[in-house]
Amino acid sequence: MVILAPKGTKDIFPQQVYKWHYVEKAFAEICDRYGFKEVRTPVIEHTELFQRGVGDTTDIVEKQMYTFMDYGNRSITLRPEGTSPVARAFVEHKQYVEVQPSKYYYDIPCFRYEKPQSGRLREFHQFGIEIFGTTNMMADAEVMALGFDFINEMGIKDVELRINSIGCPSCRNIYREKLREFLNPKYEKLCSTCKARYEKNPMRILDCKSEICQEQVKGAPVMLDYLCEECEAAFISVKNNLDSYEIPFTVDPGIVRGLDYYTKTAFEFVTNSIGAQGTVCGGGRYDYLIEELGGPPIPGVGFGMGIERLLLVMEVNGVIIPEPSETDLFIAFIGEEGRDVALKLSHELRKEGFSILMDTMSRNIKGQLKYADRLNVKRVAIIGEEELSQNEVSIKDMVTGTQTKVSFEMLKDYLK
Ligand code: ATP
Numbered sequence: 001m002v003i004l005a006p007k008g009t010k011d012i013f014p015q016q017v018y019k020w021h022y023v024e025k026a027f028a029e030i031c032d033r034y035g036f037k038e039v040r041t042p043v044i045e046h047t048e049l050f051q052r053g054v055g056d057t058t059d060i061v062e063k064q065m066y067t068f069m070d071y072g073n074r075s076i077t078l079r080p081e082g083t084s085p086v087a088r089a090f091v092e093h094k095q096y097v098e099v100q101p102s103k104y105y106y107d108i109p110c111f112r113y114e115k116p117q118s119g120r121l122r123e124f125h126q127f128g129i130e131i132f133g134t135t136n137m138m139a140d141a142e143v144m145a146l147g148f149d150f151i152n153e154m155g156i157k158d159v160e161l162r163i164n165s166i167g168c169p170s171c172r173n174i175y176r177e178k179l180r181e182f183l184n185p186k187y188e189k190l191c192s193t194c195k196a197r198y199e200k201n202p203m204r205i206l207d208c209k210s211e212i213c214q215e216q217v218k219g220a221p222v223m224l225d226y227l228c229e230e231c232e233a234a235f236i237s238v239k240n241n242l243d244s245y246e247i248p249f250t251v252d253p254g255i256v257r258g259l260d261y262y263t264k265t266a267f268e269f270v271t272n273s274i275g276a277q278g279t280v281c282g283g284g285r286y287d288y289l290i291e292e293l294g295g296p297p298i299p300g301v302g303f304g305m306g307i308e309r310l311l312l313v314m315e316v317n318g319v320i321i322p323e324p325s326e327t328d329l330f331i332a333f334i335g336e337e338g339r340d341v342a343l344k345l346s347h348e349l350r351k352e353g354f355s356i357l358m359d360t361m362s363r364n365i366k367g368q369l370k371y372a373d374r375l376n377v378k379r380v381a382i383i384g385e386e387e388l389s390q391n392e393v394s395i396k397d398m399v400t401g402t403q404t405k406v407s408f409e410m411l412k413d414y415l416k
């Protein structure tokens, strides 16, 4: 019986992996420019990190987590997102004693038990950044600026930044009441998930993917009309900062984040080009998360960006990712003595930084040349009896077919 990969996971072969290298390198590079440092945390965490009491009403916490008991009878969860683990590590290792704010980035696999479809997987990957330690809206704008620049640098033209404020616990509670009042006569029409959300967290209904629910929330009161003075000032400030950055955005009162710990700024980078899974990047401010995790009252802001979705949008936008650098030389040989010299030469050249290929399947010389051709190698060095006696190799240009001779000593310089 052939064993297949679990549903909703993907194997990434060399034909694709260079694209991952490309975006990963670019992301690390832009984080460097913005002063974010990489942080690495475990794939597994204690379930309580994500399920912090009864207040959690999000899809992720309620029904998307990969949770299991380990042999020590502890409930363990494969991380469904990056922010809580980084906040946990920040508190655990008292990183707040360092100079603030702390700016982190990460490039991680995440796990959610979802219905797999294009752009929606059970194991997916995220780029994320977080700024801990400042309530200044410059931080929110900086997070969005990095996302905006990165998406642009990846050659994507059709992504739009949408921002909203989801207020703080004080103004949000008033708004929630207003929203319930509005939804009350429509309650029976809501999907079963949203019926449950009605009591626990009616704002999540605004984000429901069901069209029927989307129909019901049309004309609903918006959070922006109920912001308290502080949240209102913060929202004005974040918009001003985005203007100073010269970053275009639209205000979208429908943006509510998928996790309950968000406050004030909420934003998404959205495209229409990949269907329903159009949110490439989502983020916002979470001023109470670190405190909830037992740390000091330290605010935070950040985003998570789906790498699979990013690559999908790049493809739809016709972005050509450069293929990895080609092989410098294929060394073909005849006979045992030829093989010994080929091994020695390849070793020396690889140590010098050249990319060298050889046959390891006992092909004859004709087979080796055919193999080199199939690998798209542009240059082949041949070491036969004659070459051995002269201490040189014959170099065949696989494109033009021309041959030249180069001495063993000069090979390095020739390749340069
Ligand atoms: P969605 O509304 O599409 O379910 P979300 O709000 O659950 O997204 P976040 O928790 O904000 O997503 O995660 C950040 C980003 O990670 C998303 O914007 C998306 O690009 C990506 N992402 C989320 N879930 C998945 C998944 N199951 N498969 C692939 N990418 C995902």
Ligand code: MG
Pocket: 258
């Ligand atoms: Mg989701």
